[in-house]
Amino acid sequence: MKRKMLWSVVGYTAVIGASLLTRHSAREAYRKTTGTAPPENPGRRDTQWREALVWGMASGALVGVARVVGQRLGDEARRRRERRRPLEHLRD
Structure with missing residues (x-):
């Protein structure tokens, strides 16, 4: 049970890290492309619809x-680890 929880933590950490890195990269790409910072709050009245929708679609995608990539990489790492020691789970 401990091993399964450890791999869950590893998987979620990979997902969170990938999401944070991607969000930061998306902000920088938006800034370089448009010359302005992305909207802090797309729901504010002073944010144009077009700007809010473009930022929402791009960052969300x-x-x-x-x-998905983080989950796949985490699962692949877990599978590789389990293949190396196929009988180790019997000791837990």
């Missing part, structure tokens, strides 16, 4: 992809 990128973070979603990063989460």
